Amino acid sequence: MEQPSWKNPKLGTMKRAALWLVEVVGEGKSFTKAQLRDAFPDTAQIDRRMRDLRDYGWRIDTNREDLSLGMNEQRFVKQGEPVWEPGKATKASNSITATRRREIMSRDGHLCRACGIAPGQNYAGSYEAAQLDIARREVIRPDGTTEVALITECNRCRVGGRKLTADVTQVIAGVQHLGAIEQSILVGWIAEDRREFSALETLWADYRTLPEEARAMVRDALNPS
Structure with missing residues (x-):
């Protein structure tokens, strides 16, 4: 089936937005909200129509998923269902309401x-x-x-x-290898659905986040000459 043009006025806005991503932006490329709105100047909610594509398996990242993107940027990561084809614009059963x-x-x-x-x-x-x-x-x-x-x-x-x-099997196997005391502690964490980290564990986590030069300073402080 020949792919229609994103400029075809007979298609719905969501289908045209999908085609615009494929024909103009291209997978893996980023675009701005301004570029999207310039392409669809007469559509007031074009941002929402494009978001609807995610219900059909399209992956369009914002700076919430891709920290390299700016506030007004998005990235067309992967094409989903070709919604412009007959019968394809049916929402996937795993869409999240x-x-x-x-x-x-x-x-x-x-x-x-x-x-x-x-x-x-x-x-x-x-x-x-x-x-x-x-x-x-x-x-x-x-x-x-x-x-x-x-x-x-x-x-x-x-x-x-x-x-x-x-x-899950790996987690259960790990639990079964714990001693009775360790299992009891884990049961408590699970019951509370949280755990408090000790000062030592917190310091270890903080140490791991330091740049190498700063980590060296900590090592020197622990091993004074």
Whole structure:
């Protein structure tokens, strides 16, 4: 089937936006909100129509997913369903509705399940505030089957964890290798759904974030001549 032009007025706005990404922007390339609006000057909600493409498997990143992008930039990462073809503009069954999004965040305590940060809370050592969203995580079940689960993550963890896979069997095996005391401690952490890091663990994490010259200063302080 011949691909139509993004300028075809007989197509809906979302289909034309998809074609504009393919024909004008190109996969892997970035574009600005101004460029998008200039291409569709008569469409008041063109940003929303383009976001709708994510429900059809299109990946369009903002600076929440790609920290190298500016506030008004987006990146066309990957094409999804060719929505301009007959029968293709049917929403994927795993699209996340606003109601489902609220349910997942409530279930997860409105905290990032990867690092525990709350929305609006500043990351340690910075003035950057966390934003929470829903991420899809591939989970390998004990029976060997794989499913995609929805999880609340912050903007930083979503970028770093996009290619991670959760292996339940591996986690269970690790638990079974713990001693009785360690298992008891883990049960407590799970019951509270949180854990407090000791001063030693916090210092280790802080040390690992330091540049090499600063780490050398710490090593010298621990081993005075």
